Amino acid sequence: MTVVSETDVASSWIDGEPVRTGGASHTVIDPATGAPVAQMALAAPDDVDRAVSSARAALSGWAGATPAERSAVLATLAKLADEAAETLVAEEVSQTGKPVRLAREFDVPGSVDNIDFFAGAARHLEGKASGEYSGDHTSSIRREAVGVVATITPWNYPLQMAVWKVLPALAAGCSVVIKPAEITPLTTLTLARLASEAGLPPGVLNVVTGAGGDVGTALAGHAGVDMVTFTGSTAVGRKVMAAAAVHGHRTQLELGGKAPFVVFDDADLDAAIQGAVAGSLINTGQDCTAATRAIVARELYDDFVAGVAEVMSKIVVGDPQDPDTDLGPLITLAHRAKVADMVARAPGEGGRIVTGGVAPDGPGSFYRPTLIADVSERSEVYRDEIFGPVLTVRSFTDEDDAIRQANDTAYGLAASAWTRDVYRAQRASREIHAGCVWINDHIPIISEMPHGGFGASGFGKDMSQYSLEEYLSIKHVMSDITGVVDKDWHRTIFAKR
Numbered sequence: 001m002t003v004v005s006e007t008d009v010a011s012s013w014i015d016g017e018p019v020r021t022g023g024a025s026h027t028v029i030d031p032a033t034g035a036p037v038a039q040m041a042l043a044a045p046d047d048v049d050r051a052v053s054s055a056r057a058a059l060s061g062w063a064g065a066t067p068a069e070r071s072a073v074l075a076t077l078a079k080l081a082d083e084a085a086e087t088l089v090a091e092e093v094s095q096t097g098k099p100v101r102l103a104r105e106f107d108v109p110g111s112v113d114n115i116d117f118f119a120g121a122a123r124h125l126e127g128k129a130s131g132e133y134s135g136d137h138t139s140s141i142r143r144e145a146v147g148v149v150a151t152i153t154p155w156n157y158p159l160q161m162a163v164w165k166v167l168p169a170l171a172a173g174c175s176v177v178i179k180p181a182e183i184t185p186l187t188t189l190t191l192a193r194l195a196s197e198a199g200l201p202p203g204v205l206n207v208v209t210g211a212g213g214d215v216g217t218a219l220a221g222h223a224g225v226d227m228v229t230f231t232g233s234t235a236v237g238r239k240v241m242a243a244a245a246v247h248g249h250r251t252q253l254e255l256g257g258k259a260p261f262v263v264f265d266d267a268d269l270d271a272a273i274q275g276a277v278a279g280s281l282i283n284t285g286q287d288c289t290a291a292t293r294a295i296v297a298r299e300l301y302d303d304f305v306a307g308v309a310e311v312m313s314k315i316v317v318g319d320p321q322d323p324d325t326d327l328g329p330l331i332t333l334a335h336r337a338k339v340a341d342m343v344a345r346a347p348g349e350g351g352r353i354v355t356g357g358v359a360p361d362g363p364g365s366f367y368r369p370t371l372i373a374d375v376s377e378r379s380e381v382y383r384d385e386i387f388g389p390v391l392t393v394r395s396f397t398d399e400d401d402a403i404r405q406a407n408d409t410a411y412g413l414a415a416s417a418w419t420r421d422v423y424r425a426q427r428a429s430r431e432i433h434a435g436c437v438w439i440n441d442h443i444p445i446i447s448e449m450p451h452g453g454f455g456a457s458g459f460g461k462d463m464s465q466y467s468l469e470e471y472l473s474i475k476h477v478m479s480d481i482t483g484v485v486d487k488d489w490h491r492t493i494f495a496k497r
């Protein structure tokens, strides 16, 4: 079933209402069928200007609202999003092709929980210190909203990525202009509509739809914003940072990943096999934290490869609307071609395709779960982000070799270590260079804990109280408590006192 979105008449959301914008016409496509899902006009450059002006005009009112007032609106938004869960699920499945089970059990409830978390967090913005540090003054700390935030998000988890950026910004008192990926705008538009229904004042949250090369560029380099937050690929993230740097704007970047999945010789092999398949195939492997590089103790290597191949071969690939489907299509035919080309080049670099490596016949951009063993450390599939249902495997000799291989990447977003030795688990979590290290699991996230990478995976945090800090400026207020004219430090200016 293809869903025609409730938001299909609206192209962007500016100043608290749906707006028919002046850019090119665009059709949102269902990747499972190739059928149209929604028809819209994209934003034009002056629509971006309007959205930024609207966010600027709304800023002081929202930033000046009490934490309790902001919290109440966000709590209502969480409630409305929960009530609209099936609409959000239908839109997310139809525009991304992700299995309905994933959208219903992960994307949407996870987003609702995140909104709810930030409704609470909005009331915990107290400063850290107030006191006399010079003897003559009282100092205090104010935490103030950074201002107008420009946000650019990817297509893989459209709703969650929007929520991870927008909600801490709103909780902090910022106003926002968000550009979702051109091909997946629907749930972000619905989020803005629900926020408006929840009582968010007009202009506090604006959505401009369009392609990265025009609307994204215009927003990232806009002089009228105060901060740019971005989730997407490392290459585009660097362009966004360069555009924001022209104005000296604060940036926060959540970029690509190439997560190692390290299986030590004392690991529970069955748990590691199942964890590797789940961790590599979630969202058809289009997940920045997905397990992509299995690094396995030599003693377990053959059994691990055989076990993963067997579990992968039973994965049900098909209609995302069917609750029994495990794996949906890749996002587009073009993306499938990129994944397939990378896999096809792997044998030339020493990789052995154990299972998968094929695209099923028929419509949609489907691709079979793929396991590539014996990959070389220099091979493309081992080093570069594939962003598809593909797991590569290598062996290691000892713990030092395992850690060295895990860290042999420019990325540093997520990793996992599988072991029953608590000391080894602690050492691995210390030594592996990544923003998140799971022990005996791979993928779970939780609203209270931060998500964000190191190195080529970016900097700054989404989710948790830590992400609120991204959207707050710290101001020092220093008040004279003596009332004297002839202040002690004036000796440095007036030689003859």
Ligand code: NAP
Pocket (backbone or CB within 6 Å): 152, 153, 154, 155, 156, 157, 161, 179, 180, 181, 182, 183, 210, 211, 212, 213, 215, 216, 217, 220, 231, 232, 233, 234, 236, 237, 239, 240, 254, 255, 256, 257, 287, 288, 385, 387, 413, 453, 457, 458
């Ligand atoms: P992408 O190509 O980098 O695009 C991300 C966003 O940037 C889209 O909205 C895109 O717009 C826009 N964009 C493209 N070129 C731009 C430019 N020159 N200036 C401003 N904006 C521009 O990434 P993607 O293919 O959508 O998503 C997959 C990537 O996201 C992967 O690398 C994945 O690892 C990463 N990701 C990271 C995290 C994390 O938390 N670290 C989470 C999810 C995804 P259009 O698509 O409309 O052109």
